[in-house]
Amino acid sequence: xxxxxxxxxxxxxxxxxxxxxxxxxxxxxxxxxxxxxxxxxxxxxxxxxxxxxxxxxxxxxxxxxxxxxxxxxxxxxxxxxxxxxxxxxxxxxxxxxxxxxxxxxxxxxxxxxxxxxxxxxxxxxxxxxxxxxxxxxxxxxxxxxxxxxxxxxxxxxxxxxxxxxxxxxxxxxxxxxxxxxxxxxxxxxxxxxxxxxxxxxxxxxxxxxxxxxxxxxxxxxxxxxxxxxxxxxxxxxxxxxxxxxxxxxxxxxxx
Amino acid sequence: xxxxxxxxxxxxxxxxxxxxxxxxxxxxxxxxxxxxxxxxxxxxxxxxxxxxxxxxxxxxxxxxxxxxxxxxxxxxxxxxxxxxxxxxxxxxxxxxxxxxxxxxxxxxxxxxxxxxxxxxxxxxxxxxxxxxxxxxxxxxxxxxxxxxxxxxxxxxxxxxxxxxxxxxxxxxxxxxxxxxxxxxxxxxxxxxxxxxxxxxxxxxxxxxxxxxxxxxxxxxxxxxxxxxxxxxxxxxxxxxxxxxxxxxxxxxxxxxxx
Numbered sequence: 278x279x280x281x282x283x284x285x286x287x288x289x290x291x292x293x294x295x296x297x298x299x300x301x302x303x304x305x306x307x308x309x310x311x312x313x314x315x316x317x318x319x320x321x322x323x324x325x326x327x328x329x330x331x332x333x334x335x336x337x338x339x340x341x342x343x344x345x346x347x348x349x350x351x352x353x354x355x356x357x358x359x360x361x362x363x364x365x366x367x368x369x370x371x372x373x374x375x376x377x378x379x380x381x382x383x384x385x386x387x388x389x390x391x392x393x394x395x396x397x398x399x400x401x402x403x404x405x406x407x408x409x410x411x412x413x414x415x416x417x418x419x420x421x422x423x424x425x426x427x428x429x430x431x432x433x434x435x436x437x438x439x440x441x442x443x444x445x446x447x448x449x450x451x452x453x454x455x456x457x458x459x460x461x462x463x464x465x466x467x468x469x470x471x472x473x474x475x476x477x478x479x480x481x482x483x484x485x486x487x488x489x490x491x492x493x494x495x496x497x498x499x500x501x502x503x504x505x506x507x508x509x510x511x512x513x514x515x516x517x518x519x520x521x522x523x524x525x526x527x528x529x530x531x532x
Numbered sequence: 533x534x535x536x537x538x539x540x541x542x543x544x545x546x547x548x549x550x551x552x553x554x555x556x557x558x559x560x561x562x563x564x565x566x567x568x569x570x571x572x573x574x575x576x577x578x579x580x581x582x583x584x585x586x587x588x589x590x591x592x593x594x595x596x597x598x599x600x601x602x603x604x605x606x607x608x609x610x611x612x613x614x615x616x617x618x619x620x621x622x623x624x625x626x627x628x629x630x631x632x633x634x635x636x637x638x639x640x641x642x643x644x645x646x647x648x649x650x651x652x653x654x655x656x657x658x659x660x661x662x663x664x665x666x667x668x669x670x671x672x673x674x675x676x677x678x679x680x681x682x683x684x685x686x687x688x689x690x691x692x693x694x695x696x697x698x699x700x701x702x703x704x705x706x707x708x709x710x711x712x713x714x715x716x717x718x719x720x721x722x723x724x725x726x727x728x729x730x731x732x733x734x735x736x737x738x739x740x741x742x743x744x745x746x747x748x749x750x751x752x753x754x755x756x757x758x759x760x761x762x763x764x765x766x767x768x769x770x771x772x773x774x775x776x777x778x779x780x781x782x783x784x785x786x787x788x789x790x
Contacts, residue, residue: 284627291628308646366549376718376763377756380638380726381737384744385752389568464636468726471641479639483730486642494642498635505634 310492318492319499328481335478336504338394339466340511342401343459349402350409350458351451357410358417359439371407379404379461380468392473397466404465405458412454416447449523452516459508467501478504570750579754585739586758592735594762596652597724600659601717608664609709612671613701617693622672629668637662637723641730650731655724662723663716670712674705707781710774717770721763 292312298304299311310318322328357364379400390396420443428438470479478501485494517524554572561571570578579586615622640661641654648654678701686696728737736755743752775782 280627283623284630287624287627288631290624291631362545365545367546369546369550370553372764373760376760376767378722378725378759380722380729381740381756381759383729384740385749385756388744388747388749388752460634460636463634464638467636468638468730471638471730482639482642486646489646491646494646498639498643501639502631502635505636509634 307489308491310495314492315495315499318490319496322493322496322500331477331481332500332504334476335466335470336507338397338401338469338477339459339462339504339508342398342466343405343455343462343508345398346402346405346409346458346462347455350406351413354410354413354417355439355444357414358443359435364414367410371411374403374407375411379465380472383469383472387473392475396473397469397477400469401462401465404461405455408458408461409451409454412457413447413451416450416454417443419450420446445523448520449516452512452520455516456509456512459512460505463501463505463508567747568749570753574750575753575757578748578750579757582751582754586736586755589734589736589739590758590762592652593724593728593737593759594721596655596728596735597659597717597720599652600656600724601663601720603656603660604663604667604716604720605713608667609671609702610697612668613675613697613705615668616672616675616678616705617697617701626672629665633665633669637719638726638730641727644727645731650733654731655727655735658727659720659723663720666712666715666719667709670708670715671705674708675701677708678704707778710778714767714770714774717766718763721759721766725759 295309296312299306299309353363353367357367382403383396383400386396386399390399417439424442424446425438428442433441466477467479467482470477471483474480474483478497482494482497482501485491485497558572561569561574615625637658640658644654644657648657675697682700682704683696686700691699724735725737725740728735729741730737732738732741736759740752740755743749743755
């Protein structure tokens with residue numbers, strides 16, 4: 278059986294079990310609507326321009342925050358790789374920041390930044406920056422001695438070595454960190470939208486739950502999951518553009 | 533390249549930098565005098581004044597994180613080993629896991645609220661959901677990577693399927709499973725705090741919300757400080773347990789490398 282067929286069987290099984298639970302009346306229909314009701318709610322959402330407005334806002338926040346955090350995170354990591362003092366100065370702060378839930382920063386950030394785009398930009402950036410920096414920092418440290426000797430033999434200066442040898446070698450590992458950070462960005466976006474409560478997918482979810490529109494709520498969860506898949510795809514696609522040479526190389530090495 | 537050569541030496545500049553940063557914060561806050569940026573001394577004073585309350589609320593937070601994590605460990609570890617050991621089940625279940633995984637755990641909060649209200653049960657359920665994935669995925673991967681010879685040895689000395697999972701797969705997969713445990717614990721605390729902010733009743737997340745509502749910025753920062761400290765302590769504790777639990781593994785590795 279091909280992979281997609283197995284996935285379809287698994288997914289179909291889940292829908293069947295769901296529908297069976299609903300029909301058995303173990304749980305109130307108000308809380309757990311049937312599969313057709315959820316599908317209808319999903320179609321209704323996809324036809325609604327207002328939904329797309331919220332969805333676009335959420336995606337812009339998550340992707341914009343991740344892009345910004347990637348640029349700054351890799352930038353600071355390059356600086357830290359060039360000047361060890363930067364890395365050592367940041368080390369204790371990174372540990373503390375990685376341990377803080379982004380959502381916990383929302384209340385104080387609302388006070389400092391208001392409810393505008395600055396709030397989301399800061400929270401989503403924060404959710405990703407430290408992960409990207411820590412990953413990039415580790416990846417840049419792990420340069421192969423042979424590569425560094427070749428760079429020296431070619432007469433590269435420290436910045437040239439960093440940008441032309443160490444950064445490309447570290448790119449695949451950096452993208453692993455970006456992928457993890459991307460999931461964090463989506464979660465931070467939803468959490469901040471629930472807490473700030475004005476627009477976006479998180480706001481819609483909360484709104485649907487509080488007004489007991491459960492089919493819409495489950496349809497929105499499907500959308501939230503689809504956003505996660507989209508995030509993963511986009512990160513993997515950009516990895517392909519930047520680091521496909523690496524994969525081809527490892528394939529050649531295996532052959 | 534000195535940074536790579538002396539990874540152990542990063543204590544001093546870090547401490548100096550943090551110290552300088554804290555001093556700069558104190559100075560800037562006093563110079564600005566704005567209520568939005570309280571000086572460090574005010575935060576420490578708030579920490580001292582609210583210490584009892586903070587310990588109590590953090591206790592709630594940690595207790596719910598621990599409950600959700602323990603539940604996830606009890607369910608997902610056996611399930612992961614079972615799925616990893618029986619590929620016929622895995623090929624149908626794994627696409628489902630991939631389907632659920634991209635859903636951010638905090639998006640589950642409204643669902644949990646509908647079914648379980650705003651009490652501890654709803655928060656523990658959200659923590660359980662979030663903490664499950666790293667445990668489950670690592671257990672599946674690690675079991676699948678177990679050397680087939682180990683399993684064959686088990687079979688040839690007449691162990692049953694369940695015994696093989698318990699006596700061979702679990703210890704062999706433990707190093708990778710511990711990686712999942714560490715990730716899962718960090719997520720558990722993160723989600724515990726966040727769910728308290730969304731379903732405010734008690735806990736340190738609720739403390740943060742109330743600090744904002746009453747414009748007590750210094751107290752809010754004190755709350756963040758407590759969260760960071762507890763999270764760092766949990767991480768350090770896990771590493772310690774991991775070292776003890778995996779001592780046999782590291783010893784064998786060291787022998788193999790000599």
